[in-house]
Amino acid sequence: MAWTPPTKFTVLFSFLLLAGGLFILVEQYFALAGGILPPLTFGTFTSDQWWGIFGMGLVFLAWFLMFLGVRLKGL
Numbered sequence: 001m002a003w004t005p006p007t008k009f010t011v012l013f014s015f016l017l018l019a020g021g022l023f024i025l026v027e028q029y030f031a032l033a034g035g036i037l038p039p040l041t042f043g044t045f046t047s048d049q050w051w052g053i054f055g056m057g058l059v060f061l062a063w064f065l066m067f068l069g070v071r072l073k074g075l
Helices: 008-030 047-071
Strands: none
Touching (some): 008 047
């Protein structure tokens, strides 16, 4: 299977997902932004755990979208 470059939309959207996920992770674990994320209280997880799950999920989605953009034609 030949390599195909991803579209500009795929690259831009993947970058935005990655930037959002890394911002959440950096804000949670290093507390650089001063705690601007609101507290989340769902189930038995703490707010830090929920934000970590969302941040890691966004980073994974960014990687997966870029992977699909390279592997599939026209994405």
